[in-house]
Structures are given as C-alpha cells and as structure tokens.
Amino acid sequence: MPAKLSVNLNAIAMLRNRRDLPWPSVTGLGRIALAAGAHGLTVHPRPDQRHIHFADLPAIRALIDDEFPGCEFNVEGYPSESFLKLVEDNEPEQVTLVPDDPSQATSDHGWDFRQHADFLKQSVARLKRLGVRVSLFCDPGTDEPQLAVAKEVGADRIELYTGPYGACHNSPEKAASELERLGKTADIAVPLGLEINAGHDLTVANLPPLARRVPTLAEVSIGHGLTADALEYGMAETVRRFLRAAGNELS
Structure with missing residues (x-):
C-alpha cells in the first residue's frame, strides 16, 4: 500500500506569525x-510557539473531526509534561516523539533509544493509555539492538529522519548512499514489529526513490518542501504531486 501523506503545517504558521494577522490561515x-x-495534518508545537500556536491545535482537531473524519492528526514534540498535557487535551491519532532541545531550529537527530529507554517507556505508556499510536524519531543507520529497544519501550512506529538524505539534493552518489542507510534501518525495524514513517526535507524528486527502497513505508510527514512548492503550484496541486510521488493513484 502506498505511503500516506501528512502535511506539516509549521511552515505555514511561521509565515503567518511574521505579522499580527490571521493569514495565511493554518x-x-x-x-x-x-x-x-x-x-492527515502534522504540527510540531514548540514551547516558544514560534510557528504553531497551542491555540491552533483545537482548531485543527475540530477541522478533522467535523470535515475530514477519516483523516489523522499527528502531533510531534519532545515529551515534556507540558507537551504531554497538550496531547491529552487534543487527542491526536498519532504522536511522534523527538529528542529536540527547545532552542533547536528544527529536528535534526533521532533518539538514542538505549540511553533514554526508561524515559521513553514512561512517555509511551502514558500516550498509549489515550489510545494514541506512537512513533519515535530515528536516525538512519540505527542498528538492531537500538531498534529492539524502541520496540521494547512500546513504540508502534519509527519515523526515519530523512534530513541527511534530503541534504544530498545536488549529489546523486551521496543521496544513493543515504537512501541505502534508510533502507537498511527499515529492513531491520519491520521484522521487529515496527512500522515505518519518514520525514524531513522530502521533495517530489527524492520521495519516489525512498518509496521504492522502503516499500513498507506507512506515512510521510512533509512540511518545508511541500510549502515551498505550494507557493508555485498552489496547495491543492502540490498535495496531488506529493501523493503521486509517494505512489498513490489519484482518481
């Protein structure tokens, strides 16, 4: 089955926040x-609310519930107490936990699962009590012992961090090498019972090779590249382009 597409709204929110105005509308x-x-739709609310505001989450939740009940809400973030409370208040279908420092501009690395096993186990258990699917941000090249810990702490999925792959946009040789690292990580994770998501700097150009190398890919979360393309093609056509890139057939 082709990978599902979740549109990350953070870049849209960041543009909105340049002015004290309600547009562009998230x-x-x-x-x-x-x-x-x-x-689905993805947001990554950070403590300083520099893009997605906490007040955006109930509005997005209501949009999905009222108009698109078959779609999903994915909330990303570091599992602080305030973040977990935000999740509990807004009941997303999926939560993606990332090991970000609040000062980071964007997510740029996955978890060390062994080092943070106890912390992750507690956070995942709390989320599972809500009936939420949990995905953990994961570096390409993560080995089997580490991935086994990700499964042991209760994760349903890993999200492959595709930033290094996306950074090779001008080097086919390096891109092929990074793609293989992603593929090998997925090859290890799937037999352990982990489903595969992916995200960060994915584009219409680099998504098809990823989908071919990781045919088990369940979902891609895409924000920056998709928002950039939307400035040129419009949001609706851009979504259709990314859906096709992920292997979805459109009617």
Missing part, C-alpha cells in the same frame, strides 16, 4: 490539503 490551508487528498 486551518484554511489544512482544509485545502485534506480536500486534495492528504491523509
């Missing part, structure tokens, strides 16, 4: 993306 563009066929 929910408005989320509505366009879902109407065009996206399977």
